[in-house]
Amino acid sequence: MVTDENKAGSAPDEPTVPLGRPGDAAEPAAAHEPEAAREPEAADAAEPVGEPEAADDDGAEPATDELAADEPAEPAAPGSRWRVSGAGAVIGVLLVLLGFTLAVQLKNNPADDAYATMRQEDLVTILADLDAREDRLQQDIAELENSRRELASGASSREQILKEAQERADDLGILAGTLKAVGTGITLRFSDGTKPITAAHLLNAIQELRGAGAEAMQVDGNGGSVRVVASTHFVDAPNGGIAVDGVRLTGPYTITAIGPENIDVAMKFRGGVVNDVEGDGGNVIVSKPQPVEITTVLPNAPTLEYAKPVS
Known part of the structure; x- marks a missing residue:
């Protein structure tokens, strides 16, 4: 209810304030106050009606604990679980390495124990053997x-x-006589004159040529060609002609020889090949030095029966 005193003093245009609780009446009056001054009163108005204005210290503490209990717990950091797993992996790797090291050490311990239990004399012997082996290896290295x-x-x-x-x-x-030869040489052509050419004439010419430095020779005639080597022999054939190493040849005969450039001069000395053949009634023609070729070869080298190399 509004008293007459309030009614008489109020302005005709002021609104009528309804009766109610003290807190309800304070809200319209506070509407005309500045915003800054209204905040504390609004905070007081938010308090429930009938609650004591002054609360002891013991009553404030439980209210805070209840608010903290009602709040949800903060979620764990997203990478914390993975960090724990990575640390575990590192620890596992370290344990594996430690186990491997222990295994290797245990494996090597028997050899060390074997040397540890040996006598000093045995150890000295083993060391001497190792030194001798090292010396031999060093010698082998030096030889290599x-x-x-x-x-x-x-x-x-x-x-x-x-x-x-x-x-x-x-x-x-x-x-x-197993290879052909070519070089500067001469040819000697023998033919019958008043008397026939014999094996002695050809053998004498071969010896004179060898003495003059001839290195390769061959004899040609009707019937074949023979390479002249150290073992070549000449024999007068029964039916005429000359057998050279078993090959029967008939005249005219030609000896081809490779040697020095002045080998022809040696054939014309007094008492030489030309003088000997002409004196016996035969004919011989000596060519000038020129390039010649020895084409006849032996199928196999001569087999020596008596001479052996000096070892």
Whole structure:
């Protein structure tokens, strides 16, 4: 209810304030106050009616605990679980390495224990054997190094050595009559005169040519060609002609020889081939030095029965 006193003092246009609780009446009055001044009162108005304005310290603490209990718990950080798993993996790897190290150590311990239980004399013997083995290995290494140096130094002259060996083999092949030959030489042509040419005439000419430096020779005639070597022999055939190494030849006979450029001069000395043949009634013609070729070869080198190389 509104008293007459309030009614008489109020302005005609003021609104009528309804009766109610003290807190309800305070809200319209606070509507005309500034915003800053209204905030504390609004906070007081939010408190429930009938609650004591002053609360002791013991009553404030439980209210805070209840609000904290009602709030939801904060979620865990998203990467915390993975960090724990990574640390576990590292620990596992370390444990595996530790186990492997222990296994290797246990495996090597028996050998160490075996040496640890040996006597000093035995250890000295083992050490001496190891030293001797090392010396032998060092000697082997030195020998191999020397062989390597020799091979390295001889590698540059290898082709020259092979070339010289091939030339030596060719020389021996020419002397043995197994290879053809070409070079500067002469030809001697023998023909019957007042008397026939005999085996002695050809043998004498071969010896004179060898003495003059002839290196390769062959004899040609009707019936074949024969290569002249150290073992070649000449025999007068029963039915005429000359048998050279078993091959019967008939005149005229031609001897081809490779040798020095002045080999023809040796054939014309007094008492030489020309003088001997003409004195016996035969004919001989000596050519001037010119390029000639020895084409006849022996199928196989002569087999020596008595002479052996000196070892």
